[in-house]
Amino acid sequence: MKKNIIWAVLAMSVFFTACSTGYKHLKTSKETGFSVRNYHTFDLQYTFPEGADTLAPRFAESKRLATKLITANLAQKGLVKSQSPELMVNLSVQLQEKTQTRTTDFRTDGLPKYMGQRRYSWKSEEIEVGKYQEGTLILDIIDTKNDKLVWRSGVKGILPENTAKAEAGLTAAINDLLGKLQ
Template identity: 30%
Template structure:
């Protein structure tokens, strides 16, 4: 059984936008029942510059992961058996729409020497991101999920 696959719904609930799971990989021969405690890696253990502006996203993901871990019987501890590392990288994107001759074309053409071509017009901005959740065996310092 892969108990950590159940964390995926928590991640989708935690996010405000649609979630697409790219991959889930579990180390072979890992017995998750043998672990009882977990905690989250400190932000200073990661490249902090890559996570600027996304701390609210990380906090929301932490709450969702903690809820799912505790539902499965794991308890949070200062010296855990499992480390959970959550990372979020976001990028500013521009939302566009395609122009339409019916709505965006001129009302007066003049000498009928006119050429119109559709184009992309910016309408707003949004943030798109990637979240990663890694689970590490604290004693062996080895990623297991």
């Protein structure tokens, strides 16, 4: 449980790298006729994994970076942050711990050993070689007047352990997502 909380805390700061593993864009959906040019104000809200420690320092830094990136990107599109927004931007993060495996092979894992009475045996099997975190970041934009989802896009990828790569990945992911917003 403690390990899950630590990964949730690192979710934003350790999100997608544009270098080694990259990330995959998820399908972007847009309401017919939606354009950010028709709106003037926005606000942000966040959805975090259950049990996330939102008071941890790295989490706060990642949230601050995400807020800065989203605010700057939307400001370039002519929107202003407001307490009574026309658009609500929701950033949600989901994490999943995965296990990396490989298949054993008698050429690399040794030949079958003689056990007497013709009991030669060897089976190929999957063995665990490591664990990693896979994350999904989804941006939803909701028209607050009609209470309707008007735009959704996301990215999915493996979370790097290097903080610098993680911040670069988060920056690239958010910029890519909001670059699709018109």
